[in-house]
Amino acid sequence: MYSRAIKYALILACWCMAVADACAADAAGVVKTLTGTVHIERPGGSPSVAIGSEVYSSDRIVTGPQSSIGITLRDNTLLSEGSDSVLELTKFAFNTTTYDGALDATIKRGSLAVIDGKLAQANPDSVHYRTPTTTLGVRGTEFIIEVGGNGESAR
Amino acid sequence: MKAVIRRHRRVLGSTFAMLAFLSGCSTTPDKVILLPDPQGNVGAVIVRSGTEEQLINKAYAGVDVAKGGTMEKTMDSPASVQARYGELLAARPPRPMTFTINFLFDSATQLAPESSATVAKLKAVLATWPAPHLVVVGHTDLAGSQVFNDRLSMRRAQTVAAFLIKEGIPVQQIETAGRGKREPLVRTADGIANPMNRRVVITIQ
Numbered sequence: 215m216y217s218r219a220i221k222y223a224l225i226l227a228c229w230c231m232a233v234a235d236a237c238a239a240d241a242a243g244v245v246k247t248l249t250g251t252v253h254i255e256r257p258g259g260s261p262s263v264a265i266g267s268e269v270y271s272s273d274r275i276v277t278g279p280q281s282s283i284g285i286t287l288r289d290n291t292l293l294s295e296g297s298d299s300v301l302e303l304t305k306f307a308f309n310t311t312t313y314d315g316a317l318d319a320t321i322k323r324g325s326l327a328v329i330d331g332k333l334a335q336a337n338p339d340s341v342h343y344r345t346p347t348t349t350l351g352v353r354g355t356e357f358i359i360e361v362g363g364n365g366e367s368a369r
Numbered sequence: 370m371k372a373v374i375r376r377h378r379r380v381l382g383s384t385f386a387m388l389a390f391l392s393g394c395s396t397t398p399d400k401v402i403l404l405p406d407p408q409g410n411v412g413a414v415i416v417r418s419g420t421e422e423q424l425i426n427k428a429y430a431g432v433d434v435a436k437g438g439t440m441e442k443t444m445d446s447p448a449s450v451q452a453r454y455g456e457l458l459a460a461r462p463p464r465p466m467t468f469t470i471n472f473l474f475d476s477a478t479q480l481a482p483e484s485s486a487t488v489a490k491l492k493a494v495l496a497t498w499p500a501p502h503l504v505v506v507g508h509t510d511l512a513g514s515q516v517f518n519d520r521l522s523m524r525r526a527q528t529v530a531a532f533l534i535k536e537g538i539p540v541q542q543i544e545t546a547g548r549g550k551r552e553p554l555v556r557t558a559d560g561i562a563n564p565m566n567r568r569v570v571i572t573i574q
Binding site for chain 1: 397399400401402403404405406411412413414415416417418422426434435438443447450451454456458459461462463465499500503504506519522544546547548549551572574
């Protein structure tokens with residue numbers, strides 16, 4: 215009986231540490247522009263979005279009609295997402311000393327404009343942008359991706 | 370009997386309508402369009418879908434990718450891109466700006482005299498910047514080991530961060546890092562001292 219209580223307490227303690235860890239993790243970027251209705255879906259909750267809000271790896275960023283959002287990532291990558299769009303920031307890591315890291319983002323629906331940052335300049339093979347059907351490799355540049363039709367309908 | 374045939378026709382008709390609708394959706398391609406930077410420079414994008422691959426490397430060149438993976442090269446103009454994507458482009462964050470602080474002699478603590486003027490300019494920019502974040506990165510010349518220079522560059526960054534805080538910039542807006550001797554401003558052989566390379570670059574994000 216006691217041993218079970220201790221076991222649960224331990225599990226709870228581990229879980230709390232994991233949560234604290236997740237919160238302490240570095241933000242991938244910061245919201246710089248915002249119009250209309252935008253929300254972020256994050257494991258464990260959907261934070262409200264404002265200019266200055268932080269964006270994390272694994273965030274799913276959803277814009278409504280006549281809405282947009284602009285995000286600066288820590289390596290100077292600039293992203294903007296147009297209206298009726300779904301962007302998944304699958305992976306972002308960047309080391310300011312070595313410029314090692316990875317960026318993997320999928321625009322599931324709608325449109326995305328990108329201005330490459332330091333990661334794409336130093337390690338272009340570690341940067342990938344995707345649509346449901348297409349993969350893009352970048353070589354230090356600026357571009358627009360628009361997903362055809364309704365893309366992958368939002369879950 | 371006739372009624373059965375009629376009903377079949379109706380089912381067939383609606384099936385065709387449905388197919389036409391579906392194929393209508395699937396023929397809207399994904400579009401990729403390459404843009405020049407403000408100086409007119411153009412990089413490149415490699416587009417892959419299924420087994421096909423296309424490289425685009427000219428301003429306003431693009432690729433249309435059909436759902437089946439078939440690719441077609443396209444060429445837009447500044448006006449057509451502005452008309453179709455004006456709002457998307459307007460939503461892009463401001464381009465990061467950099468300011469460089471130099472050091473006296475071989476110091477990690479004594480800033481060059483023009484630093485105050487540089488910080489005054491930086492503060493003027495900060496005043497209009499949305500949710501500003503300052504990345505303060507120290508650099509060294511190529512004299513000394515990597516480990517030594519990593520530490521020295523970090524000390525330089527911290528010196529500048531302290532100076533910025535003293536000038537009234539909130540501490541929570543400042544991030545420091547040292548890049549050691551990995552990114553000299555002036556390329557020299559390893560082991561060479563060079564005052565231009567002893568610097569801190571502040572990026573406003």
